[in-house]
Amino acid sequence: MSKPYVLKKGESLSKVAELKYGDRKLAARLADYNGLLNTKDIVVGQAIQIPAAREFKRPKSPAPSTRDVPRWPTAPNGMAAIISLFGDIRAYVRDDGTADPKWEANFIASCPLPFAMPLDWAPATSAKSLRCHKLLVPLFQAVFADIASKNLQTSVKTYGGCYNWRMKRGQAKASTHSWGIAIDLNARTNAMGTAGDMDPKLVALFESYGFVWGGGWAGANKDPMHFQYCSGY
Ligand SMILES: [Zn+2]
Known part of the structure; x- marks a missing residue:
């Protein structure tokens, strides 16, 4: 992905999907990727991120969580699935964004x-635990x-x-870190x-x-430090 696409007057996400892919x-997937629950949640002049089409897809072989009793959920694909599995984050944003x-x-x-892992922002200090979504504790432990x-x-x-409660850099959608799934x-x-x-x-x-590894993403969005437990978002 390079520059975001700016929506022109009268342009729908279907039109953009037609143009780009x-x-x-793929309009619905494009909405999902941009953190929009509905393809109609758009306005003229809105910047739309255009990922490579392969980024919409589920990774080929997500490992089964266990042989017998699943200890963690399968990685969701798309925003609606992320919300339904990990919580509707939009309901928890306060007016000041916190x-x-x-x-x-x-x-x-x-x-x-x-x-223990040395902290990136203070390498003299190490962490022997991390904070993540509660459903993924067994997954991170296994990894x-x-x-x-x-x-x-x-x-x-x-x-x-x-x-880490934050919006994805340069984008108006919630970062996967805000769910504790990256x-x-x-x-x-x-x-x-x-x-x-x-x-x-x-x-x-x-x-x-x-x-999904962010190092596999295209162009300026490439994020090699980043691993997230979801796709198409
Ligand atoms: Zn990250």
Whole structure:
């Protein structure tokens, strides 16, 4: 993705989908991606992010959560699915843009980790737990246990945050970090828009659990520090 597309007068998302993808039916996915619940939630002059069409798709092989009893939900695809699984974040935004304390109380939990990670913003300090969506505590525990067992611990150089109430940079939609369903790692050498230096084995491990890696996104939106447990958003 490069520059956002600015909606002209009389232009619908179907028209934009036709123009950009040659497929009007992708209008709903485009709305989803832009954090709009309805394709009609648009105004003239609105900036619409145009991702590569492949970013709408579910990753090929999201791992089954377990053989027997699922310990965590399957990664949702699209905004409506994210909201229905992880909570309707729009109901918790206060007038000043901050989070209603009930958001964290209802949905965010602490997740202990098998090893400590130096904090990206204060590397002399390490975190031995993270805060994420409560439904994903067992998932993050499994991922980090797997990182330790595969000796990939040294590839996790710093921790850049998981749950973090914020809007996605430069976009008027809620960041996946606001749900606690995304994690940033090694931010110092994996800035947005760069190729970064994320260990491909670490990427493969996260993807094997159904995470989408931001390093696979196109152009300026490439976000190699970022892994999120959802697609099409
Ligand atoms: Zn991120």
